[in-house]
Amino acid sequence: MIQTVAWVVSLIVMLIMTAVFGVVVLKSTERRDYEPIKKKWYKARSLYGAVLIIVMLAVTIYTLRDLPYNQPVYSAGAGPTVVEVEAMQFGWEISQTEFKVGEPIEFRVTSQDVNHGFGLYDDEMNMVTQTQAMPDYTNDVYITFDEPGTYEILCLEYCGLAHHVMTAEIIVTE
Known part of the structure; x- marks a missing residue:
């Protein structure tokens, strides 16, 4: 089950990265005059970066919360x-x-x-x-x-x- 989840998540991330690179490649052929980036985009980029860090931290904590794996479970006080x-x-x-x-x-x-x-x-x-x-x-x-x-x-x-x-x-x- 965990292997299937990891495989599906990895596949989705790879597809998203492929799409982003595809958009960048397609946009790279367009010629445009240089325009300075507006300050609001710097704020948005900082916000997106912070949100990404928080999401990745939450995912990491969620997936690692049961460490160490295979903790012993004893019934009625009997050891393994x-x-x-x-x-x-x-x-x-x-x-x-x-x-x-x-x-x-x-x-x-x-x-x-x-x-x-x-x-x-x-x-x-x-x-x-x-x-x-x-x-x-x-x-x-x-x-x-x-x-x-x-x-x-x-x-x-x-x-x-x-x-x-x-x-x-x-x-x-x-």
């Missing part, structure tokens, strides 16, 4: 199932790989050697979540699976010649 994930060339060491639908999970992702990307995909290869796996640092990813199935973990950061075989599976049951 903590899963230790350690990346290494060219595999994953995962403390638990079977979960139940609705079970809150916290993946603690780190690396033994170089940077790796922890990408979790559903059975249709849609990305569910992702984070970096870095040596000497742990990233936490919170997720609650809504649907049963087999989820695949892929490395998203090129880490060497066998990068393409760096996969693992997670099974989610009812």
